[in-house]
Amino acid sequence: MSPGLQLQPAETATTVRVQDGRTLTTDGPFVAVKEALGGYLLFEADDLDAAIELAARIPAARLGGAVEVRPIAEW
């Protein structure tokens, strides 16, 4: 990981929430991100399904918050 790592644009984002043990996925960024950005984690995943499964394990996803999944820009 190097400094200045860049995310891809918001239109590649997927928002993940967990409700009653079920993973809910929606297209697009987490709209409240401006008000409440809780943190930033970098993971490597084979594909979006694997990334969503990782995101769903982050506590915020099931505690009423949401996790936004975005790919890193590759150069």
Add this chain to the structure above:
Amino acid sequence: MVASLEQVFRDEWGRVLAALISRLGDFELAEEAAQEAFAAAAERWPAEGMPANPRAWLVTAARNRAIDRIRRDRTLRAKVRLLDVPEAGEERMPEMTIPDERLELVFTCCHPALALDAQVALTLRTLGGLGTREIARAFLVPEETMAKRLVRAKHKIRAAGIPFRVPPAHLLPDRLAAVLAVAYLIYNEGYGGRRELSAEAIRLGRALAELMPDEPEALGLLALMLMNDARRDARFAAGEVVLLRDQDRSLWDLEQLGEGRALLDRALALGGRGPYVVQAALASLHADDPPDWAQIAALYGELGRLTGSPVVELNRAVALAEAGEVEPALALVERLDLDRYHYLHATRGELLRRLDRTAEARAAYRRALQLVHSDAERRHLERRLAELRPR
């Protein structure tokens, strides 16, 4: 010849595209290459005759074009995997059997990380072979809007890494529900009279049932659409909605109804008890003469438990009333939290009328009239209200 060529194109588009996406790993490149291959076929086949294996011809031609394109565009170095494949002339047909990868395709198109309208558009474009203009027209949006929606969806698939595969078992139930929901949404868009959309949904439903022959819900959905669609010619008369009980049964497509019932039987034999199978069973019972209302009410009860939908409960109330239990039906309707729904008030009005509570019936019909949007339904409600007046 022209018509049959078009038919081959419609039938082959989804399979050819799926095979290409699987090989190229890139939706847009695959689609462009497929388009070029189909254009080449349209030019050559009428003169040279159709090849023995049109699908293999199209896949090979498209793949060769994609390779050319990659060679031309050096920035696409990531696609080296493709260049390992030995080059083959279109005439030599190296691939005689193209595996059917449409199921991978439809699960990719209906991935929950895509917006629902994008899932629908992408499924119609890729699996259904509809053009952007046709899809735009069907959903009453400008062509440019639809084109952007498709481009954005394809871009997201690539950028976000939506996998091209049938989901693993632990994800399958949710993802299957999403795929079936897309097909049913397309069907319902067509139910109000846009026949080309219902026909397209049935075509998708057939493909899904063929691809998942042991999945009761896929069979149930196709059965449901076929049975409802079998009544298409009887549902409107002179622009007015004709209720099921007043429909001219000689206008029903009995062959299609029978096909739907056979599919339903297969779904039930496979142990299917999911929402589409139950809805198909309801469609089948509704088509009986006279319908077994007690059984219909019981099945609506089952569907209500599966879906938690108050609209299903409203339907259960109607069935209860038809089975002679008007008072319990009214009690059920009055428990439902559907105050903004005109069918609730229309149903309540009808039940009150049957119980000779005319003044309350009138008030309920008036409330329904305040909420109704469709002119045909407004006229229907006004007729019901007028019939109350003499009492």
